[in-house]
Every structure is written in structure tokens, then in C-alpha cells.
Amino acid sequence: MTKQFGQAVENCAFTLEEAKAFAQEAGEQVTPTFCAMCGPNPTCGIYAFVKDGRFTRVAGMLESPLNKGGVCPKGHAAPQWVYSPDRLKKPLLRKGAKGEGLFQEITWDEAISIIADKLQQQKALYGPESLAILSPAHRSYSNYIRRFLVAHGSPNYGHSGICYVQREFAFTYTIGCQPRCDYKNADLIILWGRQPIYSGPAMGAARSLVAAKRRGAKIIAIKPSVEPDVGMADIWAPLRPGTDAALALSMLNVIVDENVIDEKFVETWCYGYEQLREHVRKYPPEWGERISGVPAAQIREIARLYATTKAATIDLGNGVEHAPSSNDAIRAVAILMAITGHLDRPGGNLLVGVRSGMPSPKTVNLAGRYTQEMVDKLVAPEFPRVFQPFWGGTSSAYYRIFDSVLTEKPYPIRTIIAPGTQPTVSNRGSKRVVEALKKVDFYVVLDVTRTADMNYADVVLPVSTPYETDHPFEFRGNWLMARNKVIEPLGDYKSMYEFFLDLGVRMGYGEDFWHGSITDCQNYQLTPFDLTIEKLREYPFGLIFKAKRNAPSYENYSRVFQRRSTALSREPYLPQGKVAIYNTTFEREGFNPLPEWREPPESITGAPELTGKYPLILSDYHTSKAYSAAWQRNVPYLREIQPFPTLHIHPATAAARGIKNHDWIIVESSHGWMKVKAELYPGIRPDTVMILHGWWQGCRELGFGDLPILDGGANVNIMYSVDPDKAFDPLITAMSSQTLVEVRKYE
Amino acid sequence: MSDEQWGFIFNKDSCIQCHGCEVACKTWRAVALGVNWRRVINLWSGEYPHITCSSASIACMHCEEPACVDVCPTGAVNKRGAGGIVLVDARKCIGCQACLDACPFKAPQFGLDGVMQKCDMCLSGKADAPNFSQKAPPCVNTCPTGALALRKMTVAQKKEAEQTMIDLLNISKKR
Numbered sequence: 049m050t051k052q053f054g055q056a057v058e059n060c061a062f063t064l065e066e067a068k069a070f071a072q073e074a075g076e077q078v079t080p081t082f083c084a085m086c087g088p089n090p091t092c093g094i095y096a097f098v099k100d101g102r103f104t105r106v107a108g109m110l111e112s113p114l115n116k117g118g119v120c121p122k123g124h125a126a127p128q129w130v131y132s133p134d135r136l137k138k139p140l141l142r143k144g145a146k147g148e149g150l151f152q153e154i155t156w157d158e159a160i161s162i163i164a165d166k167l168q169q170q171k172a173l174y175g176p177e178s179l180a181i182l183s184p185a186h187r188s189y190s191n192y193i194r195r196f197l198v199a200h201g202s203p204n205y206g207h208s209g210i211c212y213v214q215r216e217f218a219f220t221y222t223i224g225c226q227p228r229c230d231y232k233n234a235d236l237i238i239l240w241g242r243q244p245i246y247s248g249p250a251m252g253a254a255r256s257l258v259a260a261k262r263r264g265a266k267i268i269a270i271k272p273s274v275e276p277d278v279g280m281a282d283i284w285a286p287l288r289p290g291t292d293a294a295l296a297l298s299m300l301n302v303i304v305d306e307n308v309i310d311e312k313f314v315e316t317w318c319y320g321y322e323q324l325r326e327h328v329r330k331y332p333p334e335w336g337e338r339i340s341g342v343p344a345a346q347i348r349e350i351a352r353l354y355a356t357t358k359a360a361t362i363d364l365g366n367g368v369e370h371a372p373s374s375n376d377a378i379r380a381v382a383i384l385m386a387i388t389g390h391l392d393r394p395g396g397n398l399l400v401g402v403r404s405g406m407p408s409p410k411t412v413n414l415a416g417r418y419t420q421e422m423v424d425k426l427v428a429p430e431f432p433r434v435f436q437p438f439w440g441g442t443s444s445a446y447y448r449i450f451d452s453v454l455t456e457k458p459y460p461i462r463t464i465i466a467p468g469t470q471p472t473v474s475n476r477g478s479k480r481v482v483e484a485l486k487k488v489d490f491y492v493v494l495d496v497t498r499t500a501d502m503n504y505a506d507v508v509l510p511v512s513t514p515y516e517t518d519h520p521f522e523f524r525g526n527w528l529m530a531r532n533k534v535i536e537p538l539g540d541y542k543s544m545y546e547f548f549l550d551l552g553v554r555m556g557y558g559e560d561f562w563h564g565s566i567t568d569c570q571n572y573q574l575t576p577f578d579l580t581i582e583k584l585r586e587y588p589f590g591l592i593f594k595a596k597r598n599a600p601s602y603e604n605y606s607r608v609f610q611r612r613s614t615a616l617s618r619e620p621y622l623p624q625g626k627v628a629i630y631n632t633t634f635e636r637e638g639f640n641p642l643p644e645w646r647e648p649p650e651s652i653t654g655a656p657e658l659t660g661k662y663p664l665i666l667s668d669y670h671t672s673k674a675y676s677a678a679w680q681r682n683v684p685y686l687r688e689i690q691p692f693p694t695l696h697i698h699p700a701t702a703a704a705r706g707i708k709n710h711d712w713i714i715v716e717s718s719h720g721w722m723k724v725k726a727e728l729y730p731g732i733r734p735d736t737v738m739i740l741h742g743w744w745q746g747c748r749e750l751g752f753g754d755l756p757i758l759d760g761g762a763n764v765n766i767m768y769s770v771d772p773d774k775a776f777d778p779l780i781t782a783m784s785s786q787t788l789v790e791v792r793k794y795e
Numbered sequence: 796m797s798d799e800q801w802g803f804i805f806n807k808d809s810c811i812q813c814h815g816c817e818v819a820c821k822t823w824r825a826v827a828l829g830v831n832w833r834r835v836i837n838l839w840s841g842e843y844p845h846i847t848c849s850s851a852s853i854a855c856m857h858c859e860e861p862a863c864v865d866v867c868p869t870g871a872v873n874k875r876g877a878g879g880i881v882l883v884d885a886r887k888c889i890g891c892q893a894c895l896d897a898c899p900f901k902a903p904q905f906g907l908d909g910v911m912q913k914c915d916m917c918l919s920g921k922a923d924a925p926n927f928s929q930k931a932p933p934c935v936n937t938c939p940t941g942a943l944a945l946r947k948m949t950v951a952q953k954k955e956a957e958q959t960m961i962d963l964l965n966i967s968k969k970r
Contacts, residue, residue: 061936105822108937118939121818249813250939258809258940276812276837279848286844673814684828685818698843730839731846750828 061108061117064588067095075099080109080588081532082522084514085122085129086676087185091524092123092250093589096515096534103127103515103535108250111589113527118250122676125685126515130538133748134497134682136510137539146486149503156542156550159507163465164554166490166506167200170462176201177425178462180449184208184469185677186440188520191413192548193467194441198414199557203422204461207430208475209445209781211670214369216439217431217780218378220621222628223386224608227397229361230600231256231265234395236353236360240270240381241292241367245277246671253363266357268350270295270342271367272667273696273738274731285350286733289667290371290648290786291340295347296380297645298336301328302351303388309355310389317605318386319622320630320642327642339645339653341733355388359395366670372775374782376643379631383643386627392603399608402600404526406593407576412569413440414560420616427452427461430781432637435615445781447475447770450484463490467544468511470500472757473678473744476783477770479720479758494547497682500744500757512541519545519566521574521584529590530581545569639779648786649774650718652735655788662717662788664701665733668741668764678742684749691750693722693743693762696729697791701737705791712794715739717787720759720766723794737791739764800859800879801916802948802956803935805852807963809942812837812850816934816943820854823933824917830904832914833934838963851963852943854914854934855902857881859953863894863903871911879953880918885910899961916945 062070064080071078076099083092083106093112097105104127108117139159144150154162170178179202181193190205197205207213219226231237237260244253261267261280269281270292278284287295303309304325314321333344333351340347354360362385368377390396415437423436428448436442450471452461464471471485472478485491485504493505502508515534522529542550545566552561562568570581577584577591584591609625612618622628635641647654652665674680674689681687695715697707707713709728714721715737724739732738743762746754755761768787769775775784812835820826820833833854840847861881863872871887872894874880890909895901903911917932931945948956 107933115939117936119815119819119937120939121814124815124818124822124937127822245811245813249811249815254811254813255940258811261808274846274848276810276848276850279812279850280808281847284844284847673812685821688828688831689814689817730843731848732843734843 061110062095063110064095067107071097076104079532079534081534082514082529083119083123083126085126085680086248087187091522091527092119093529094119094123098535101535103130109589111592113592114252114524115250118255120249121674121686121689122680123250125680125683128683128685129496129680130513130515130535132497132682134745135539136495136497136508138510139540140508142506146504151508156509156540159509160550160554162507163492164551167463167555170489171200174459174462175425177204177427177459178202179465180204180206180427180444180461180463181465181467182206182446182449182469182471183467184446184474185211187468188522189467189544189548191411191440192545194413195560196548196552196557198417198441199552199560200555201422203418203426203436203442204444204449205441206446206449207443209430209447210369210475210783210785211366212369213430213439213443214374214777214780214782215364215378217435218375219382221631221633222379222382223391223399224611224622225399227385227391227399228401229363230359230395230398231260231361234260234265234359234361236266236268236357238268238270238350238354238360238362239277239281240362240364242271242363242365243275243277243367243671244363245275246673249673266353268353272733272736273729278731283346283350285342285346288339288341288652288665288733288736289738290373290651290784292368292371293373293377293380293643294331294336294339294645295342296377296384297328297331297643298333298340298347299351299354299384300324300380301331301336302333302348303355303384304328306352308352309387313389313391314387317609317626318629319624319626320628321387323630324383324642331645341735354384360388360390361395361397369782370667370785371648371782372777372784373644373646374777375780376640376646380643383627383629386629391627392605392608394602398600398602400601400604402598403596404593405596406523406526406528409523409528409573409577410575411440412573415441415614418442418616423616427459432779434617434637435613437614437616439614446471447477447481447783448781450477450481451772453484453488454480461488463492464488465492465494466499466501467494467547470678472501473742473763473765476765476768476775476785478763478765480770482758494544497679498745500678509547510539510541511547512537512543516541517543519543519570519581521570521581526593526595527590528577528584528593529587530585532585634779648784649769649771650787652788658718658788662790663735664789664791665736665786666715666717666764666767666789667736667738667786669738670741672740675740675742678744681743681745682747684747687747687750687752690740691752693724693739693755694727695724695791696732696738697726698732698734699728699730701734702726702728705793707791707793713791714794715767715789715791717767717789719769719787722762722764722767723760724762726791737789741765799947799949800857800953801918802857802946802953803854804944804946804956805960806942806944807849807851809940810835810850810852811940811942813939815937815939816852819933819937820914827906830906830912832904832912849963851960852934853900853902853960855881856900856957856960857916858957859950862897862899866893866897868893878918878947880916882915883911883913885912900964
């Protein structure tokens with residue numbers, strides 16, 4: 049059958065009925081489920097098609113209120129990930145020396161027993177805190193990790209220290225919560241260290257940006273290089289990597305100096321404005337220009353535009369979470385929002401927004417069981433102990449867990465479990481991490497495909513892709529849907545969820561793990577809905593709940609500013625019930641009460657003595673259009689989009705070094721060197737070069753081999769300082785991803 | 796030939812350069828590695844610091860007067876399909892790539908067999924082409940921001956769509 053020519057073709061994806069009709073005609077099976085190809089909480093709705101038992105392709109689910117039928121390239125490439133030759137096949141037990149890569153195949157039961165025996169033995173000898181489980185990003189299984197740790201008695205949930213929670217913390221302790229952006233009503237949108245396109249392009253942020261642009265909103269982008277979102281902007285402020293705090297402080301200087309503030313809001317709802325006024329005198333735009341590289345005139349222009357545009361919103365992204373001044377950068381931005389009267393007003397930054405009419409599923413993180421003893425035992429608190437637990441539980445900083453293995457301070461972690469994370473390529477300090485992996489008593493890796501560091505593992509477990517399991521259900525906003533199995537598992541696989549349930553039972557924590565039943569576990573979580581998972585599954589594209597009220601509610605200051613913290617003390621986030629411009633809580637704990645500037649460990653203005661040898665600033669991109677973090681380089685349709693690790697370098701900077709487009713080059717810092725390709729990139733600061741992080745994996749289908757993890761590869765994490773005194777934000781652990789480098793042609 | 800034809804409309808102001816259309820095309824039509832019936836490219840304009848970028852999603856435009864048809868020495872490329880679709884007869888193609896030289900959009904692609912292949916708007920009726928019933932092709936369906944559309948258009952509109960894409964591609968050449 050061919051298309052009936054002459055009928056209107058609308059831009060629309062499949063509804064369930066259309067997907068079924070299509071599948072029937074094509075002799076295929078269709079399954080509604082979630083995409084699983086990007087980071088935290090991937091919840092785009094898809095229809096997955098199976099032909100002759102093989103998962104072949106996906107279409108967007110039109111009914112999904114999240115992606116509304118859109119699917120990005122990662123989503124479409126899913127079958128190649130599922131059928132990748134890089135997939136792990138069987139549970140493995142190390143036979144040879146660490147790093148050698150010699151394993152013997154074992155069964156899942158044997159693997160669970162080996163791990164459980166080791167954990168029980170270590171718990172008896174060293175205490176439960178000797179176990180750390182890594183969770184680089186918050187995923188659906190993160191709460192299962194927390195549950196296992198709490199049941200075991202360890203506080204050491206290893207969170208990245210470089211993503212999301214840093215903003216959550218600094219915003220919450222300044223304005224009561226992390227605000228949302230009112231894209232719909234804003235006349236001015238400032239994208240600051242933000243990449244609304246590469247992270248979840250089908251999920252709404254990009255759509256909101258395009259819609260705002262279409263209706264004439266002005267857009268300002270603040271970041272070191274031009275990406276497609278900058279292409280949509282009216283103004284680009286090309287700042288040096290890691291200098292967001294300096295820029296924000298200079299903007300505060302302008303706004304305070306010119307008194308373009310919301311006096312009434314400041315008087316009623318802010319604490320410490322007088323101290324701020326004095327404090328920011330030392331940060332005039334000329335100072336800001338010297339540090340950030342953004343021209344003083346442009347700093348003034350942006351500050352004035354923001355302060356004087358009534359409906360103006362700032363979308364602050366992950367880019368600000370990679371510098372030792374992160375906490376102060378985020379606080380300074382929060383203060384900008386507050387004193388200019390943009391908090392919780394139409395078109396500004398919302399504290400509450402439209403309330404979803406959907407109940408919240410019960411969480412499984414056992415948050416009620418944290419004790420002072422557990423908090424005291426944190427091996428490397430991501431936030432100071434007095435603020436723990438924060439955001440769902442206690443956390444230790446990911447990199448510092450590895451550091452504890454080497455320094456044995458305050459004690460060495462004995463077992464590290466890495467579920468879906470690759471510590472040598474997804475976090476800074478790879479050289480120290482490798483040393484720690486050689487030394488740590490016991491290392492467990494769970495993943496779908498080969499990982500960068502599995503050769504150091506004692507046990508490797510092959511997990512199913514989310515296309516091969518029927519759990520967990522997912523929820524987002526006002527939408528709740530069961531996950532359905534697209535194909536039977538291609539190997540001896542279990543899901544990450546089943547692993548934690550099985551291990552929990554084997555450890556004797558069965559009471560806390562539904563005696564191993566994932567169905568009972570899901571039913572427990574669904575209690576507030578008065579639904580079972582089987583019942584939920586009867587709604588093929590899930591349940592969509594109507595919003596409680598259609599219009600967002602504004603000016604919820606008295607409520608939000610009174611929020612109690614999740615720390616054991618339950619002390620309020622904002623002791624004065626006002627915006628903490630002058631932060632007495634931080635002051636009490638020995639930190640700056642007002643935001644200040646702190647240089648990265650190696651920068652042009654902070655370490656001028658290095659610029660003779662290393663004149664360029666290096667930083668990295670956190671996300672890309674083709675890949676999610678450090679995975680998916682093995683997926684051919686994605687690798688074709690970005691085949692080589694390339695360094696973005698301004699054409700003039702390259703020409704001065706005799707470097708032409710696509711030349712292989714050496715990038716060297718005082719910590720390591722990479723061999724990558726040059727991409728002459730006219731939209732980048734000439735004093736800055738940037739590369740995507742996470743490179744190591746080859747792609748067999750395209751003939752690309754693996755790259756070295758350490759020197760000579762393309763792993764940018766080896767390039768940075770991990771100096772404990774200089775490379776971290778002292779309060780929120782954010783790790784520096786700026787250094788100084790020189791670049792030369794590879795001969 | 797009908798006065799009305801199918802044509803792609805690309806709106807550069809809505810494209811976010813996610814490459815969803817490019818990969819949707821590849822998975823839905825099982826396009827070989829190294830071959831792209833649709834591709835997304837970045838276009839620069841200006842000089843640092845007054846520089847910006849835009850994107851283009853390019854496939855065969857199924858031109859009103861296709862240069863590939865004119866230059867094909869064997870008559871393998873033709874515009875005979877209903878709705879003005881430009882199709883390739885693989886049996887007649889000798890792989891000379893004259894079409895590629897002639898095409899302003901560089902749409903013709905060559906796989907390991909050396910035979911020209913390209914976008915058929917998923918309307919070719921070939922066995923491996925999905926039947927989209929009332930639906931647009933996957934490249935259009937998948938777009939999160941509606942930057943790509945398939946429309947029925949007049950000859951004049953078709954020419955306008957072609958010119959718009961040519962102008963867009965020239966932005967980067969002028970730089």
C-alpha cells in the first residue's frame with residue numbers, strides 16, 4: 049500500500065492506535081514504553097517496534113505530555129545499543145591481576161553470594177560505612193541504592209559533586225528552593241551555563257526556548273562557546289570557563305550601584321542587603337572583565353537589561369557547577385533574581401509554579417532512618433555534615449571516595465559498587481582513581497556494555513537494558529506510566545533493580561526488600577494512587593493527571609522561605625524567613641556569609657606564572673547531541689555524528705600554531721596530555737579551548753578502537769588539578785574543570 | 796506532471812540541531828553506515844565575538860527541475876512519481892556520481908555497491924519503505940520542535956522552498 053497522495057500530512061507522531069495499525073500492516077509488534085537513552089530519569093514516551101523478534105526502531109509517543117511525540121537521535125539509535133557487540137554477556141569473576149582483564153564466567157547466584165559474603169565480612173570487620181555505592185547522576189535506581197545503603201548502615205552514597213545537587217543546595221540555602229524558569233511569560237531569558245538542547249532535546253526545554261524566541265522574547269546566552277542555543281540568542285556573553293561567580297558579582301555591582309532594585313521586595317523579603325551593598329563595591333565591571341573576559345560594557349548591558357525587564361528569567365545550567373567558586377556563583381545569581389524582583393513573579397523565576405494534580409509515589413530511599421551516627425561516618429561529605437541528609441539522603445563526594453582509598457583518611461572505603469558509572473572517565477582525577485581501583489579491596493561493576501574500568505573489577509554483572517525489563521514504572525510532572533518489556537533479555541541479564549533486591553535479600557535485609565519481589569516493590573510505591581502495577585499496565589500510555597489549577601501561583605514567599613530543611617536538625621533553610629543575601633548559616637559553619645570570587649586552581653588571572661608555558665584555558669562540555677556523558681560512543685549511528693574526539697579551537701589560535709582543521713594535535717596541561725583532533729571553531733573564545741568529556745570507548749562497527757584512559761587518549765578528566773586545597777568548592781564539593789594548556793600539532 | 800507536489804519545508808528558526816531527523820531516517824529505513832539520506836549541519840555567520848550559528852536539515856529536495864535528472868547519462872534518476880518525487884532506478888545507475896556534482900544540496904549518496912541512493916520521502920512504495928498511512932515520514936514526525944514539515948505545494952512554492960535552502964547554505968559559504 050502506498051500513501052494516498054493528496055491528503056494532508058501533519059507534523060505529528062504516532063498515537064497508540066496509529067502505531068498499532070502501522071505495526072499490523074508491517075507485520076511487526078509494537079510496545080508502548082519509555083526511551084532509555086539519556087541520563088537522569090529518562091522518561092520520553094515511545095512506541096518500540098519489533099520485527100521477527102528483533103527490536104528495530106522507535107517512534108515518539110504522541111500522548112506523552114513530556115516529549116509529545118518527539119524523539120532525539122539517541123532515542124532512535126537505541127536498537128544499536130541493545131544489540132551492540134560491546135554488551136556484557138555473563139556475570140564475571142576476576143581471575144588475573146587487577147587491570148589485567150582475565151575473568152571467569154559465573155552465575156548470577158554465585159555473583160550475588162560472593163558480593164554478599166564480602167560485604168558481611170567487611171561490615172563485621174570495618175563497619176557498614178566501609179561500603180560506598182556510586183551514583184554519578186540521579187537515576188530511577190538511585191533510590192534503590194540509597195535504600196540498600198541505609199539497610200546496610202552506610203551513609204556513603206557517592207554523588208558526583210558536579211551535577212545538579214550543587215545548584216539545588218546553593219539555591220535552597222539562599223532562596224528556599226531551586227526556582228523554575230517561566231519561559232512562557234518571559235520577555236528576557238538568560239541561558240547561563242545552560243545547554244537546553246543537548247540534554248533531553250525532546251523533553252520540553254528546547255521546545256520552550258523555540259516558542260519563546262518565536263513570540264519575540266529576547267535571549268542572552270552566557271557560556272564560553274557558541275552552541276545551537278547561542279545561535280538562537282540575541283546576545284552572547286563569551287565568558288572564560290569557571291568565572292561565572294565573577295560575572296555575577298559584577299552584575300550585582302552594577303545593579304546595586306545604579307539602584308535598579310525592587311526596593312519593596314528587598315525591604316520585606318531580603319536579609320542582609322546593606323552588607324551586600326558594601327561588599328560588591330569591590331567588583332566593578334572592569335574587575336569582572338579582567339577575570340571573566342566579558343567586556344565591562346557588556347556586563348553593564350546585561351545587568352541593566354535584566355534588572356529593568358519586568359518579565360525576565362535566568363536559566364542557570366550545569367556549567368556553573370564545575371568551579372571552586374560554584375556555591376558563590378549560584379548564590380550570587382539567586383541574589384540577582386531576588387533583589388531585582390524577579391522571584392516568583394510572572395515571567396521570572398518561579399518558586400512553586402503550576403502544581404501537578406498527581407500524587408507522589410512513595411519513595412524507597414528510607415530517608416527516615418538516617419541517624420547522627422551515620423552522618424558522622426560519612427567518608428567524604430558532599431556537603432558539610434550539618435546540612436546532611438540533603439536531597440533524598442546523605443552523600444559523599446564521588447571522587448573523594450576514591451581519594452579515601454588512597455589516603456585512608458578518615459578511613460578507607462573497602463568496597464565500591466559502580467552501577468552504570470565509569471569512575472575513570474566520568475569524573476575528575478582519573479590517575480588517582482586508577483590508583484585507588486588498584487588498591488581498593490573489592491570493586492563491583494554493573495553495566496550494559498563494557499566499561500572503561502571493568503578490568504579492575506572483582507565482579508562484573510551484566511544488566512538488562514530498560515528495553516528488556518518491565519520495571520520500574522516512571523513518573524514525571526503529571527504523567528505516570530508502566531514500563532513494558534520490548535524484547536526478552538538477550539543474555540543472562542537482570543535489571544539494576546533486581547540486583548539490589550536480590551542482594552538485599554541475600555544480605556538478610558529481606559524485610560526491607562519486599563523479599564525480592566519487584567512487583568510488591570512497585571505496588572508499595574503506587575499505594576498513593578490506589579493502583580497496582582498490573583492495573584497501571586492496563587493504561588497503555590499511562591495516566592495523565594490534570595493540574596490542580598491552571599494558572600501558576602505567584603509570590604509564595606511566606607511559605608517557601610519558611611521551609612524546614614531535610615538535615616537531621618530540621619533547621620529552616622532560611623533562618624530569617626527571608627532571602628539569605630547575608631547567609632548566617634554559612635557564616636556559623638565557617639564559610640563566607642556573602643558570595644565571593646575564588647580563582648580556579650589554574651587560570652590566566654589566578655596563575656599567571658603558568659601562562660608562559662600553558663597560555664590557553666581548557667574546559668569541557670558536559671553534554672553533547674550524540675552522547676549521554678561517557679557512554680554510547682559504541683553506537684554507530686551516534687558515533688557517525690561525532691566520530692572523533694575534537695578540540696574546539698578558534699581559527700586564529702590554531703593558525704598561530706600551524707594547526708589546520710582535522711589535524712591530530714597534542715593538548716598538554718601540567719597534569720597530563722591528550723591526543724585529539726582539532727576542530728577549527730569560529731564560535732569560541734580565542735583564549736579558550738574545549739572538548740567533550742567521556743571519550744574512551746571504540747565502535748567496532750565503524751572500526752574505531754578504544755582510546756587510552758590516561759595520557760595519550762582523549763579523557764579530559766586527567767587534565768585537571770585535583771589539589772584538595774584548590775580544586776574544590778569548599779562548601780559544595782564542585783570540582784574544577786578548568787586548567788591551562790598548550791596545544792601543538794601531533795607529528 | 797501534477798501541478799501539486801510534495802516538498803519539505805525546513806524552518807531554521809525552529810531547528811535545534813539535535814539530529815533526530817537524521818537518525819530517525821537511518822533507523823526507519825535501515826540506511827547503511829556511512830550513508831546519510833538526511834543530514835544536519837551547523838552553519839556559522841559572522842566573526843568572533845559577533846558570531847552566531849544556525850542549522851540546516853538537508854535531504855533530497857525533490858526539486859521542481861532536478862539537476863540530477865538532467866545530468867544522469869542513463870536516465871536512472873527521474874521525477875515521475877506521483878507528487879513529484881525524484882526516484883532512482885538502481886538497475887540503471889552506473890555509479891558515475893554526475894548527480895552528486897550537479898546537486899546543489901549534495902543529496903545523492905553512495906554506499907558500498909556504488910549505486911546512488913537518497914531520500915524517497917518514504918513514498919516510493921518500495922517493499923522496505925514503511926507505509927505511513929496518514930503520517931509524515933519519520934524525519935518529520937520525530938522533530939521535537941516542528942522545524943521540518945512535509946507539505947503539498949504548488950510549483951512556485953516548491954521553487955521557493957528550494958531557493959530558501961540554497962540561500963541558507965550560502966550563508967556559510969559567504970563567511
